[in-house]
Amino acid sequence: MAQTYWSKLEDAGDVTSPETGPAGTEDGSPDYAACKFNNGICVNANAEGYYFPNNPTVITAATKGAVEFWIKTDYNVANGLPADAAHHMLVVYNPAGSAQFWCYINSDNGIGMLRDPDTGSGDRVTVFDTTSDWTAGDLVHLAFVWDAAAGFDGSKTMAVYVNGVQTASTTTALGTFTDTTDDVYVGEQDSQINPMDSIMDNIKIHDTTKTDFTDRDYEDGVIPSVAFMTPKKYW
Numbered sequence: 001m002a003q004t005y006w007s008k009l010e011d012a013g014d015v016t017s018p019e020t021g022p023a024g025t026e027d028g029s030p031d032y033a034a035c036k037f038n039n040g041i042c043v044n045a046n047a048e049g050y051y052f053p054n055n056p057t058v059i060t061a062a063t064k065g066a067v068e069f070w071i072k073t074d075y076n077v078a079n080g081l082p083a084d085a086a087h088h089m090l091v092v093y094n095p096a097g098s099a100q101f102w103c104y105i106n107s108d109n110g111i112g113m114l115r116d117p118d119t120g121s122g123d124r125v126t127v128f129d130t131t132s133d134w135t136a137g138d139l140v141h142l143a144f145v146w147d148a149a150a151g152f153d154g155s156k157t158m159a160v161y162v163n164g165v166q167t168a169s170t171t172t173a174l175g176t177f178t179d180t181t182d183d184v185y186v187g188e189q190d191s192q193i194n195p196m197d198s199i200m201d202n203i204k205i206h207d208t209t210k211t212d213f214t215d216r217d218y219e220d221g222v223i224p225s226v227a228f229m230t231p232k233k234y235w
Contacts, residue, residue, distance in 0.1 A: 004058045004065075005184075005205040008219065009041045015050045021205070024052035027192060033199050036070035036139050037219040040201030041187060044074060048195055049188030055181035058205055059093045059101060064147035066210040067091050067103055068161075069203040071140050071196075080110025080130040088196045089189040090142070091203075095180040100124075103144040104194075111167075113144045113158055115174060123175040127158045129167040141216045145209050148174035152209040164213040 005021030007014045011032050015024040028048035032039040043049045052058070059065060071090070076083040085107045093101040099118040105111050112128035134140050143161035151157055151171070159169035186203065187196045202219055215221040 002207045003204060003221075004056075004060070004207050005052075005203070007203050008037065009035075009201055009203060010037075010039045015041070015052075018052075021058055022052045022055060024050045024186075026050045027188060030187070035072050035199045035201035036141075037202055040070065040072070040199040042199045043187035043195045044197045045195055047188075047192040049186055049192075051183040051185045051190075053181050054093060054095070054179060054184050057179050057207075059184055060179065060207045063149050064152075064207070064209045066143060066145045066206040066208065067203070068141065068143035068206075068210070068213060068216070070201040070216070071142055072137060072199040072201075073105075073134070073140070074136055074197045076136050077105070077111070077132060077134050080105075080112075080128060080132050082107055083136075084197070086197070087194040088198065089185070089194045090187070090196050090198075090200070091144075092185040092189050093182070094190050095178070095182045099177060101177070103142075105196075111142065111160055111162070113146065113160060115146060115158065115177065117175040117177040125158060125170060125172045125174055127160060127168050127170040129160045129162060132162045132167055141213065143210070143213055145211060146174065147209045148177065152211060159211070161211070161213060164216060166211070 007018035031042040088105040091103040100116040102114040110128035110130040116124035
């Protein structure tokens, strides 16, 4: 498994110089506030967030991948729906033409992912979590997984995970989605609207269908090994 992008999002320096992947650029003047691991990026207005080029390929939308991060929303979520009845874009990739790849919290449908290669009628596929609840300010780990080639967990093609638990999935076949070097937007839509109204921390993008998120409580994803010691004998 290769990690194609990783930013701790502690401050502006983590946008321009992520741990892994291409340099990003801030939109507007986002703040950085307390989240899971120290700070995360806080986006709560239009024309705020950041973006980076999909070059070299970061979102392998033509085949498979996973996006994961910690988030602290400004709004309550009930049955997957935001209490403020707004659209909140989390990660957005709209390559050339009208193709779309979104991870978002949708006021109409829930916590979801949309994938549309724009190659003809019926190619748009969505999956939405309509069961999860949390309170504004809670720390929540979200992950969005897809596989257009072989599927995962049997024949699933897309799935949403909340705090490591799969909460929604689909088996609908995914059409061919060609990667370009267009920008990937974080915390906002590419048109600089629909801000996430949240703090996001430690975003990672993988080029495989990662489905085990037991490492989510460790910033670098490395679970410490347990040292076993022979107990001392006293006599």
